[in-house]
Amino acid sequence: RIAVVDFGSQYGHLIARRVRELGVVAEPLPPTASRAEIDLREVRGIILSGGPDSVFAPEAPTLSEELYAAGVPVLGICYGAQVMVRQLGGEVAGTSEGGEYGRSGLRGRAGVRSDLYPSGVTDEEVWMSHNDTITAIPPGFRVTALSWGNHIAIAEDSTRRLYAVQFHPEVVHSAHGRQLIRRFVLDLCGCDPSPDGPAFLGDMSNAVKSAVGSERVICALSGGVDSAVTAALLHRAVPGQVTHALVDNGFLRSGEVEQVVTHFRDWLGQEVTVIDASERFLEQIRGVADPEVKRERIGACFVREFEELADRIGASILAQGTIFPDRVESGIGGSAVIKTHHNVGGLPAEMGMRLLEPLRDLYKDEVRSLAAMLGVPQPIIGRHPFPGPGLAVHIIGEVTRAKVAVLRTADAVFIEELRRAGLYDNVWQAFGVLLPARTDGAAGGRSTSRHCLALRAVTGSDAMTADWARLPYALLERISLRITSEVPEIDRVVLDVTQKPPGTIGWE
Numbered sequence: 001r002i003a004v005v006d007f008g009s010q011y012g013h014l015i016a017r018r019v020r021e022l023g024v025v026a027e028p029l030p031p032t033a034s035r036a037e038i039d040l041r042e043v044r045g046i047i048l049s050g051g052p053d054s055v056f057a058p059e060a061p062t063l064s065e066e067l068y069a070a071g072v073p074v075l076g077i078c079y080g081a082q083v084m085v086r087q088l089g090g091e092v093a094g095t096s097e098g099g100e101y102g103r104s105g106l107r108g109r110a111g112v113r114s115d116l117y118p119s120g121v122t123d124e125e126v127w128m129s130h131n132d133t134i135t136a137i138p139p140g141f142r143v144t145a146l147s148w149g150n151h152i153a154i155a156e157d158s159t160r161r162l163y164a165v166q167f168h169p170e171v172v173h174s175a176h177g178r179q180l181i182r183r184f185v186l187d188l189c190g191c192d193p194s195p196d197g198p199a200f201l202g203d204m205s206n207a208v209k210s211a212v213g214s215e216r217v218i219c220a221l222s223g224g225v226d227s228a229v230t231a232a233l234l235h236r237a238v239p240g241q242v243t244h245a246l247v248d249n250g251f252l253r254s255g256e257v258e259q260v261v262t263h264f265r266d267w268l269g270q271e272v273t274v275i276d277a278s279e280r281f282l283e284q285i286r287g288v289a290d291p292e293v294k295r296e297r298i299g300a301c302f303v304r305e306f307e308e309l310a311d312r313i314g315a316s317i318l319a320q321g322t323i324f325p326d327r328v329e330s331g332i333g334g335s336a337v338i339k340t341h342h343n344v345g346g347l348p349a350e351m352g353m354r355l356l357e358p359l360r361d362l363y364k365d366e367v368r369s370l371a372a373m374l375g376v377p378q379p380i381i382g383r384h385p386f387p388g389p390g391l392a393v394h395i396i397g398e399v400t401r402a403k404v405a406v407l408r409t410a411d412a413v414f415i416e417e418l419r420r421a422g423l424y425d426n427v428w429q430a431f432g433v434l435l436p437a438r439t440d441g442a443a444g445g446r447s448t449s450r451h452c453l454a455l456r457a458v459t460g461s462d463a464m465t466a467d468w469a470r471l472p473y474a475l476l477e478r479i480s481l482r483i484t485s486e487v488p489e490i491d492r493v494v495l496d497v498t499q500k501p502p503g504t505i506g507w508e
């Protein structure tokens, strides 16, 4: 496995992802970790990420110096490269011309051998994002490539196996970035790749096993792929210690509870404990229009239900399928809060249970591959993401029982028509949004003033960015006609054509 030190870069998590793509486990390591805290039988190398700080900032993080001499290769990227160079006796300076951002390139140096590029550094495009620059390398290092702007782009010390690269090999715009990471991880660190995943999976289930020990766990199910994979991992790692539970918060989609129960019975042979808490959830958010407050109350309500169950069955751990984008949007790791996902920022500060989130560093598409390896049924793997607070955050403003019923029916028509048109799997996520506006209509020759429904359908691959789905007009017409005739409370249907960014997928 490879330890990844994240200095707070927006690309930090991408490095871990690139490592995992090689079939190698990426383990997050805090910059302050000492040598004694790392199991050097397991960790074969360390990668230092970029970061938003300048190395000259007063609180700029650095690495425990003893780790450079731990005997495993270290690759420093951007800020990580500058930290390494400074700590080992080289120099970094602010540039008067304002650094290098975006597209740049490498120039190899004739006659200078590179460990990272064994067949020689070629002139190739790489992506840069730095203001300060390395001006002098530490003793034992040699410069193996310059940037197009003539700054030091790569410096290497073959004896100590320390590598400093100023550009970002982890982003897709760096031409041979992935090969560089592959070379470092597989050849220079000697990690064993397991492209088909068993080692990766085995590792995850070992991690779950040691985190759980002999305790009893509640696995929170939502019907989606993230919680199903979490359930499958637990089932594999600690069978007999898990209670799979679905809290019906009253904001689930049509038919959802029955589907979850049936899938789990057929697939894992497990009974799901269903807790009907719909009245309690609705009561908690009565009169609440602010989405952040809704999420917080819903998050707290979920935890309360799970705590009660835990008391009844003697469980001490709550496992949930939180994934990386849930945490990024909730502002974990220094990024700005976009919206606090109910299962992250929406959790109460004091909880009577320990949280276990085995997928917290993965993206949805990675979870889906893992799901396939674990034999998760296809309808769950392919199911669109749906927020835990469910219909409650697809009803803009105050939520009432009547509005939930209206939206549930309209939303089901939308999804049914999408499936019928064979387009369900082509879109990332689709749902209806009930707007607080009352709009004028003229049903049956009479003037009406009813609800307005927005159709939201997006394409994408990881929820970090999304485009609005170009659904055929004929399909949109069918959906609009069916909704306005089958759901009498709705007399207007509109289409959301916003990308993310600047919008988000959900409306609140």
Ligand code: XMP
Binding pocket: 295, 326, 329, 338, 339, 340, 341, 342, 343, 385, 386, 387, 388, 389, 429, 463, 500, 503, 504, 505, 506, 507
């Ligand atoms: P946005 O709307 O921020 O959503 O573009 C990104 C993805 O996250 C889902 N989402 C949530 N999931 N709890 C969840 O479990 C939440 O509070 C929450 N809010 C948004 C959303 O459906 C989309 O897939």
